[in-house]
Amino acid sequence: MDLPEEITALPPTLALAAGAMALGLAAGWPAGIACGLYQFSGRRLTLALLLLPLLLPSFLFAIGLSMLRLRLGLPDVAPFSGLAGCVWAHGALTTSLIAWGSLLAVRGISGSQADAALIAGGDTTLWRAALRLAWPSALAGALLGSAIAAGDSGPGVLLGWPTAAGEILAAFAARYDFAEALRRSLALGVVTLAAALTVAPSGLFALETAVTARDPSRAFTRRDSRRGRRAGLFACAVALIVCLLPLIGLLLPLLHASAFTRAWTEVVRTLRPTIFYSLGAGLIACGAAWPLAASAHRRDRCEHWLLVSMMALLALPPVLPALAWIRLANAAPAPLDAIVRGQFAVAIVLALRLLPVACVLALRRWSALPRTWRDAAALHGVPRTAWLGRIVLPHQLPGIMLALSLVAVLAAAEVTIVLLLHPPGAASLPLAIFTVMANAPEALLASLCLCYAAPVLLAALVLPRAFSPSR
Amino acid sequence: MSALLELDRVTKFFGTTRVLRDFSLTVSAGKNLALVGPSGCGKTTLLRLIAGLDTPQAGRIEIEGRAATDGPRLLVPPHERGVAMVFQDLALWPNLTARDNVLLGLSGQHLSHANAHRRANDALARCHAADFATRKPTHLSGGEQQRVALARAFAVRPRLLLLDEPFNALDETLAESLLTEAAELATSFSATLVLVSHRTEDAHALLCRVVPLGMPTMEAQIPHVSG
Numbered sequence: 001m002d003l004p005e006e007i008t009a010l011p012p013t014l015a016l017a018a019g020a021m022a023l024g025l026a027a028g029w030p031a032g033i034a035c036g037l038y039q040f041s042g043r044r045l046t047l048a049l050l051l052l053p054l055l056l057p058s059f060l061f062a063i064g065l066s067m068l069r070l071r072l073g074l075p076d077v078a079p080f081s082g083l084a085g086c087v088w089a090h091g092a093l094t095t096s097l098i099a100w101g102s103l104l105a106v107r108g109i110s111g112s113q114a115d116a117a118l119i120a121g122g123d124t125t126l127w128r129a130a131l132r133l134a135w136p137s138a139l140a141g142a143l144l145g146s147a148i149a150a151g152d153s154g155p156g157v158l159l160g161w162p163t164a165a166g167e168i169l170a171a172f173a174a175r176y177d178f179a180e181a182l183r184r185s186l187a188l189g190v191v192t193l194a195a196a197l198t199v200a201p202s203g204l205f206a207l208e209t210a211v212t213a214r215d216p217s218r219a220f221t222r223r224d225s226r227r228g229r230r231a232g233l234f235a236c237a238v239a240l241i242v243c244l245l246p247l248i249g250l251l252l253p254l255l256h257a258s259a260f261t262r263a264w265t266e267v268v269r270t271l272r273p274t275i276f277y278s279l280g281a282g283l284i285a286c287g288a289a290w291p292l293a294a295s296a297h298r299r300d301r302c303e304h305w306l307l308v309s310m311m312a313l314l315a316l317p318p319v320l321p322a323l324a325w326i327r328l329a330n331a332a333p334a335p336l337d338a339i340v341r342g343q344f345a346v347a348i349v350l351a352l353r354l355l356p357v358a359c360v361l362a363l364r365r366w367s368a369l370p371r372t373w374r375d376a377a378a379l380h381g382v383p384r385t386a387w388l389g390r391i392v393l394p395h396q397l398p399g400i401m402l403a404l405s406l407v408a409v410l411a412a413a414e415v416t417i418v419l420l421l422h423p424p425g426a427a428s429l430p431l432a433i434f435t436v437m438a439n440a441p442e443a444l445l446a447s448l449c450l451c452y453a454a455p456v457l458l459a460a461l462v463l464p465r466a467f468s469p470s471r
Numbered sequence: 472m473s474a475l476l477e478l479d480r481v482t483k484f485f486g487t488t489r490v491l492r493d494f495s496l497t498v499s500a501g502k503n504l505a506l507v508g509p510s511g512c513g514k515t516t517l518l519r520l521i522a523g524l525d526t527p528q529a530g531r532i533e534i535e536g537r538a539a540t541d542g543p544r545l546l547v548p549p550h551e552r553g554v555a556m557v558f559q560d561l562a563l564w565p566n567l568t569a570r571d572n573v574l575l576g577l578s579g580q581h582l583s584h585a586n587a588h589r590r591a592n593d594a595l596a597r598c599h600a601a602d603f604a605t606r607k608p609t610h611l612s613g614g615e616q617q618r619v620a621l622a623r624a625f626a627v628r629p630r631l632l633l634l635d636e637p638f639n640a641l642d643e644t645l646a647e648s649l650l651t652e653a654a655e656l657a658t659s660f661s662a663t664l665v666l667v668s669h670r671t672e673d674a675h676a677l678l679c680r681v682v683p684l685g686m687p688t689m690e691a692q693i694p695h696v697s698g
Contacts, residue, residue, distance in 0.1 A: 258659060372562035375524050380627060381550025381579015394566040 009184075010163035010191060012083070016156070016163055017146035017195065018315050019087035024094030027242055029138040031095070031235040032102025033130045035107075038225070040232025048461045049239035050099045052247070053092035055456045056120060057413040057430050059154030061089040061246040063437055066158060067446070068249025081159045081276035088246065089155035093143025095242050101137035106130050123227045148190040150318025153416060154434070164188045165317055169416065178326065185320045192315045197308070250449045253442040263447035266432055273343060273426040274412055280347030281411035282404040285358040288351070289403065290396065295361035298371070303363060318353055322420040323437075325349050336345065346421045350411040357410060358403040365399030409459055474647070475500040475663055476521065476631060481530030483516055486646065491527070496682070500630070503654060509683025512643075514667035515559065518633045521665070522556050523549035535630065548577040555629035555662075557637040561620040562610040562665050568602040569619040570595065576623040594626035597656060598620040601642030613641055617649055625660050632657060634666040636673075650676040 028050075034040075035047055053061065065088060069080035078084035109130065117126040140174065157170065165188060172181040286336045296302035323425035325348075329340040339345065369392070418431045433448050440448075476498040483491040490513040498504050508514055519525040519657050521532060521547055530542040534554065539547040563572050573591040582590060590674075595601045600618040608616055619636060624632055634653065638646035650666075657664045666677060674681040 045563060370560065370562065372558040372560055373564060374562075375519070375522075376556070376558060376562040376576070376623075378524060379522055379554065379556055380576040380623075381548075382575055385579055386578055389566050390567065390630045 005084065006097065009162060010187075010221045012162050013164040013188070013191070015083060016086050016161060017150040019083060020090040020094045020149040021142045021146040023087055023091030023242070024098045024142050024402040025059070025138060027091070027142065027238040028095035028098030029102055029131070030101035030113045030135065030231070031238040032138070032163045033106055033127070033134055034228075034231035035099065036103040036106030036134075037126065038231050040229050042236050043232060044461075045419055046232070046235050046239045048102075048457070049243045050096050050235075050244050052457065053096040054100075055409045055413060055459060056247075056453060057154065057415055057434075058089055058093060058149075058152050059158060059415065059434055059437075060159040060250060060430075060453070061092050062086070062155035063449070064246035064250035065089060065247070065444065067252060068383055069247065071252045078161075083161050085159040086155045086161045086163070089159065089243070090145070090149035090152065092242050092246065093148060094142060095238065097141035097145045098138045099142035099238075100140075100283065101262075102134035105137040108421030109133065123225060127227075127231075133407050137208055143195055144311065147315035150192045150195070151188060151315070151319070153172050153319070155225040158437075164191075165319060165416075168317075169419075172420075176358055178323070181319070182323045182327070184318055185271075185323055188315050192317060193312055195315065196313060197315075218358050232253060247453065250453070251446055253446040257441075257443040258329065259441065259444040259447045260451075263451050266327070266436075266448060267429060267451050270427055270429040273422070274428040274430075276343050277346050277350055277418060277428055278408040278412035280344070281350035282358075282408035284351035285407045286362070286400055286404050289355060289358035289362040290400065293359055293366050297363055297366040306359065306363070310359045313352075314356040318414060318416040319420070321349050321352055322417045325421060342423045343426055346426075347411075349417050349421060350414055350425060353414065353417060354407045354410050358407050361403040361406070363400055365396055369395055403461065409456060413456075474498065475534070476665070477531075477533040478521070479531040479533070481520060481527045481532065481594045483513070486517075489683045491520075494530070497661060498631075500663055501658075501661075503657065503666070503677050503679035504566060505668060505677055505679050505681045506675055506684050507664045507668055507671055507681055509669055512684045514669075514684060515635055517524040518556065518635050518665070518667055521631070522554050522633060523547060523552055531564065548652060553629075553630040554633060555622045555627050556633040556635065557624050557671045559637060561608075561616055561637060563616060563623075565608050565622060568605050568607055569611070569622070572608070572619060573626050577626055580627060584636075590626055591622075597659065598622040598625065614645055614649065614682065616677050617641070621653060621656065622647075625656060628660060629662050633663045634664060636668050638673070639668075647672065647676045653677075654679075656664035675686075678682075691693070 030044075032052065033160065035043060035050075065080050065085050069076070074080060079088055090319035100421065114126060114128075117129045150163070151165050153163065153165035153169040155161070164184065166180050168184045168188065171184070206467065296306045325340070325345060329345065332340045337350075373391060374387075377391065381393075412428065413430055415428075415430050415434050418428045419434070422428070422431065429448070429452050433445065433452065437445055438450075474497045475618055476496070478494060478496040480493040482489075482493060484565055486529045494517070494603060499685055504516065516525065520527055520540065521534075526543045526545050529542050530540075531538060531542070531621055534547070534552050537547065539545075539552055563569075564575065567575060569687055570591055573594055574587055577590060579586045580587070580590075592601065592604075595604050598618045598621045600615065603615055603619075608619065611619065620637060632653075636651050641649065650673055652666060654663075664677065664679070665675060666679075668674065671681065
């Protein structure tokens with residue numbers, strides 16, 4: 001019996017999601033705890049490397065693996081292609097999510113709690129307590145990472161693994177059958193949504209506690225010990241193998257030849273739309289997230305449902321909001337064309353896709369605003385404009401800037417939405433890389449990737465400061 | 472003497488937890504009062520109800536003979552009650568200097584720019600906080616921060632000043648001297664102090680009437696107290 005294509009594409013997709021989850025848990029969970037508990041040399045670089053998969057599109061990791069395999073003269077087999085290759089490319093993101101989730105959870109351990117664990121049984125007890133504490137966050141990161149892997153088309157197309165998202169994009173590009181693409185992406189959306197919503201009972205409580213903690217700063221000092229150095233070595237190895245190795249493969253062709261002049265021409269051509277999409281998405285997402293979080297914070301039920309809905313939104317495959325927007329644009333009257341078509345539309349859909357990131361950061365920032373500040377303002381009759389402008393805005397500004405930068409970088413890396421919605425001649429740089437990678441010379445591809453990755457790497461080195469306990 | 476503050480059978484629940492039940496209290500003008508009780512007995516809640524930052528489920532609160540809260544209805548907003556408060560964490564706005572903290576606290580008084588500055592400088596000077604008026608709270612010691620918080624509260628010329636254990640983080644000697652000073656300032660500003668604390672020593676420093684508070688409801692211990 002012939003099964004519909006949206007059903008037959010699901011088992012490989014689920015296998016990929018499960019693989020990414022397993023790799024992420026095995027590598028990211030202990031690595032995140034090591035970075036959270038211990039001080040070791042190279043910690044900052046490890047954190048920056050673990051941040052890279054969050055900031056770079058997954059297809060760059062897939063191209064890197066492909067190039068690495070070619071440079072090493074290896075056959076087209078695991079772990080560089082097929083399911084294993086896809087797991088590696090997507091596992092980098094899952095590892096990163098889990099590691100950062102675990103790190104933030106471990107930061108919830110206070111100095112006295114750490115001392116109590118050390119007195120009870122030394123580093124082993126501290127490590128066990130941290131593993132247990134970080135488990136819900138790790139699980140949430142694993143489920144989220146696997147949901148994103150299931151909805152992402154890039155690595156599957158590049159490394160020869162037929163995922164549902166890849167099939168949807170290929171079918172849509174070949175036949176432009178909108179109804180079929182929408183039906184398939186809805187089927188995929190149901191699966192990824194179901195996976196993401198299982199986070200609710202298991203990981204949401206820990207996530208809420210971390211996000212809406214009234215006092216996010218704790219007095220835990222990272223330890224410097226022999227076990228810490230071993231754990232640090234493991235974290236470094238994870239960051240190097242899972243996150244950096246594919247990117248090294250991406251840049252290896254530059255050892256023999258480069259094409260920076262052509263790459264620079266491409267960068268200049270795509271710079272304006274890339275900045276418009278990324279900054280536009282950042283501004284729209286923050287503009288929506290801050291009032292949303294402000295209305296929900298300190299209302300437990302509202303905070304809970306906001307987080308659940310944001311997780312669900314993040315888990316949906318990016319192709320779904322893009323297709324829904326196309327349908328909306330087709331039905332919209334002509335005077336609305338300026339909004340529903342063109343570059344602005346791309347920024348709106350990217351903002352919708354990344355709204356959860358801005359929302360989580362906004363909730364965290366609002367929760368750090370002491371209630372007594374508001375009470376004091378109310379008691380003294382401070383006018384609303386003065387309260388918002390002189391007290392709230394300066395307090396929220398670091399959070400807004402962090403969210404804006406993160407959403408902008410993530411939006412710049414998004415390919416599917418830009419591919420489906422961008423107006424002619426207004427491709428972003430990652431989309432230009434995605435488009436030329438099949439036919440362009442290796443040197444040009446590597447030069448383009450470096451032009452994109454270098455500023456992102458710089459951002460990855462700077463952003464961890466924002467998460468430091470002294471913030 | 473007329474009552475400055477009168478609470479009549481005030482009841483407050485948080486969810487299913489009953490914090491106050493049929494609680495009544497009368498405070499006369501010029502007669503400082505200390506409410507002393509263990510943590511969790513509803514001391515801060517009581518002050519928030521008096522300040523109008525929260526409303527009870529039942530009961531009535533009158534300030535200077537005027538109904539300010541009637542059951543869950545807030546009849547007079549917090550900034551029109553003639554009440555100021557020094558919070559447990561002081562609630563100083565950290566991005567503003569000490570003077571700007573006091574000035575922003577005066578913004579509900581509708582004073583001219585010059586008058587507001589005069590009033591702020593006067594309060595800072597009388598609270599011995601003028602020397603560090605241009606510094607931000609994060610650059611001040613604990614005792615200095617308390618003085619700025621007191622200056623901000625006294626600057627609005629309140630009839631009633633609520634102190635929510637503001638000196639707990641300080642050592643006993645400093646806390647005692649600040650309390651004595653606060654009582655003297657209250658006299659000079661014609662304000663009446665209502666202090667809540669879990670330390671009886673604080674009440675002794677104020678040389679005022681002490682009302683003991685206990686769990687689970689207050690009414691059981693003090694049916695009616697006149698200051």
